[in-house]
Amino acid sequence: xxxxxxxxxxxxxxxxxxxxxxxxxxxxxxxxxxxxxxxxxxxxxxxxxxxxxxxxxxxxxxxxxxxxxxxxxxxxxxxxxxxxxxxxxxxxxxxxxxxxxxxxxxxxxxxxxxxxxxxxxxxxxxxxxxxxxxxxxxxxxxxxxxxxxxxxxxxxxxxxxxxxxxxxxxxxxxxxxxxxxxxxxxxxxxxxxxxxxxxxxxxxxxxxxxxxxxxxxxxxxxxxxxxxxxxxxxxxxxxxxxxxxxxxxxxxxxxxxxxxxxxxxxxxxxxxxxxxxxxxxxxxxxxxxxxxxxxxxxxx
Amino acid sequence: xxxxxxxxxxxxxxxxxxxxxxxxxxxxxxxxxxxxxxxxxxxxxxxxxxxxxxxxxxxxxxxxxxxxxxxxxxxxxxxxxxxxxxxxxxxxxxxxxxxxxxxxxxxxxxxxxxxxxxxxxxxxxxxxxxxxxxxxxxxxxxxxxxxxxxxxxxxxxxxxxxxxxxxxxxxxxxxxxxxxxxxxxxxxxxxxxxxxxxxxxxxxxxxxxxxxxxxxxxxxxxxxxxxxxxxxxxxxxxxxxxxxxxxxxxxxxxxxxxxxxxxxxxxxxxxxxxxxxxxxxxxxxxxxxxxxxxxxxxxx
Numbered sequence: 001x002x003x004x005x006x007x008x009x010x011x012x013x014x015x016x017x018x019x020x021x022x023x024x025x026x027x028x029x030x031x032x033x034x035x036x037x038x039x040x041x042x043x044x045x046x047x048x049x050x051x052x053x054x055x056x057x058x059x060x061x062x063x064x065x066x067x068x069x070x071x072x073x074x075x076x077x078x079x080x081x082x083x084x085x086x087x088x089x090x091x092x093x094x095x096x097x098x099x100x101x102x103x104x105x106x107x108x109x110x111x112x113x114x115x116x117x118x119x120x121x122x123x124x125x126x127x128x129x130x131x132x133x134x135x136x137x138x139x140x141x142x143x144x145x146x147x148x149x150x151x152x153x154x155x156x157x158x159x160x161x162x163x164x165x166x167x168x169x170x171x172x173x174x175x176x177x178x179x180x181x182x183x184x185x186x187x188x189x190x191x192x193x194x195x196x197x198x199x200x201x202x203x204x205x206x207x208x209x210x211x212x213x214x215x216x217x218x219x220x221x222x223x224x225x226x227x228x229x230x231x232x233x234x235x236x237x238x239x240x241x242x243x244x245x246x247x248x249x250x251x252x253x254x255x256x257x258x259x260x261x262x263x264x265x266x267x268x269x270x271x272x273x274x275x276x277x278x279x280x281x282x283x284x285x286x287x288x289x290x291x292x293x294x295x296x297x298x299x300x
Numbered sequence: 301x302x303x304x305x306x307x308x309x310x311x312x313x314x315x316x317x318x319x320x321x322x323x324x325x326x327x328x329x330x331x332x333x334x335x336x337x338x339x340x341x342x343x344x345x346x347x348x349x350x351x352x353x354x355x356x357x358x359x360x361x362x363x364x365x366x367x368x369x370x371x372x373x374x375x376x377x378x379x380x381x382x383x384x385x386x387x388x389x390x391x392x393x394x395x396x397x398x399x400x401x402x403x404x405x406x407x408x409x410x411x412x413x414x415x416x417x418x419x420x421x422x423x424x425x426x427x428x429x430x431x432x433x434x435x436x437x438x439x440x441x442x443x444x445x446x447x448x449x450x451x452x453x454x455x456x457x458x459x460x461x462x463x464x465x466x467x468x469x470x471x472x473x474x475x476x477x478x479x480x481x482x483x484x485x486x487x488x489x490x491x492x493x494x495x496x497x498x499x500x501x502x503x504x505x506x507x508x509x510x511x512x513x514x515x516x517x518x519x520x521x522x523x524x525x526x527x528x529x530x531x532x533x534x535x536x537x538x539x540x541x542x543x544x545x546x547x548x549x550x551x552x553x554x555x556x557x558x559x560x561x562x563x564x565x566x567x568x569x570x571x572x573x574x575x576x577x578x579x580x581x582x583x584x585x586x587x588x589x590x591x592x593x594x595x596x597x598x599x600x
Contacts, residue, residue, distance in 0.1 A: 026455060026456055030455075030456060031456070031460065031464075032455075032460050032463045032464050032467070034463065034467070035455050035459065035460055035463045036455060039455060082418075086414055086415075086418060089411075089414065091409075091410035091411045091414060092411050092414065109391075110391035111389075111391045111392050111463075111466050112463065114386055114389065114391060114392065114414065115386075115459050115462060115463050117418075118382075118386060118417075118418075118421065118459050119454050119455035119459040119460070121418065121421055121422065122421065122450055122453050122454040122455070122459065123450070123454055123455065125425040125446060125450045126446075126447055126450030126451055126454055128446075129443045129444075129446040129447035129450060130447050130450075132443050133440070133443050133444065133447065138439070139438070139439035139440040139442070139443050140433070140439040142439070142443055143429045143432050143433050143439050143442055143443070144429075144433065146425060146426075146428075146429040146446065147426055147429035147430050147433065150422055150423070150425045150426030150429060150430075151426055153422050154419050154422040154423055154426055155326060155330075155332075155335050155336060155339060155419035155422070155423065156326055156330060156331070159335065159415050159418050159419040159422065160331065160332050160335055160419070162415060163332045163334065163335045163411075163412065163415050164331075164332050166411050167332070167334070
């Protein structure tokens, strides 16, 4: 898939995801309006929708249909958005800007931001159950999907990774092993789950699902390394937040640990290995292959 | 059911719920230990388990089995506990004590408390899906249960009620209608959902489910009024938190609105009406009838 075709694919899928999310979430006039406004503010703040798109592409890669997976893929973005709102809170990373806009708590106040995050997290599971009841997917498969998303997002997954990250800030003696663990949990598990959910809903058998899982793990880590790299050499305008924040906040990152060029190399190797994990898949897997490359080659 | 038998029922069911929760949650030695310790700290802080027990009793009231409903009833307590942790945060109600112990953020710090809440909320849905896959319940029914819990806890339910509550604090001109709405959303919807989930899992048909729903709505409101009353005339030792906090924080409550004796009367009338809603149910409904009375007759 060439660069132009990939760009088209990414923007078409992002558009489809946005449409689903817009029609699912209660309108800003629903009571309480402030809460629904805050939820929509962060959900439609220009996110790339990488996780839902990976989910869709993974489903297609094993022969599944975009229309079938779309509502479930979209629900993953609710989890991702909630995690950003809570991560930005004063008690956590204390960030002021995200995607070129004020963070949720800077815009709506801290209590509303906490509640908007809680409501988005809850909505993800409601959405899976509601859309699952309305779809042709077997309810048992839907329970597997809910469990997959719950495990990836919970205390032994993403939330645990965020706590490890906060605990590690400012610590000088962190090992690469520990840093990898933090990255894997904070970002990797949800990306891996997105790919796996797409595979499950696309009807992947054990072999293909295991290939997709290995692929998802590697691009999940590569994605976070690329984020670290962008924080060093990205452009504030494109990123939508100040660069150099990791260093100023004493976060240990791959570039800080091994230097910029080795970190970039590490991400390239991970993506190559990930592509090799799915080499037995046919041309239906071309979009997900393209996304794997895009992940380390983006400007924001 | 006499008072002694009810007490025995409540303590037996609470014990069963605790056992399920203890074995479900990752042990405090799981990584990150601090997060799992914080989750367990609030989950096992002496809660009455009213919501899970209502769920069990509702299931039994329509002829269902305790063993079948127990794991799903227990998951509701994870939602309730997360909501308490987040409600107590400095940006929200800013409370120092809960059930005679320091609140989660006073004990573990604010960031850990936010994450412990997030993880408990997530765990509720993982638990429903995981236990659902292992149980004899139809997966479709489990999706209905997940949707029921998600809707009750989300932006148009409990989280919305919490935001309305915060917005209303200190406002003098609140109408009784608005106050009732806040109480209904903040507390009532989760109690109503607990009863409904029990009914659904117990195999209630539309008529019985509708009776249980009407019952659940009324005792949900009665429960919150009783909480307001306890804040005025309860004993700090028994409540585990200082009394008189509602007044000192400018919260509008039923006693503040209509005086203590009218508020107590209101709760009694609600429970009478609730009992009338389920009058066609047989003696299997005696425990849930007993709980309805206990709700306004408790000391904590």
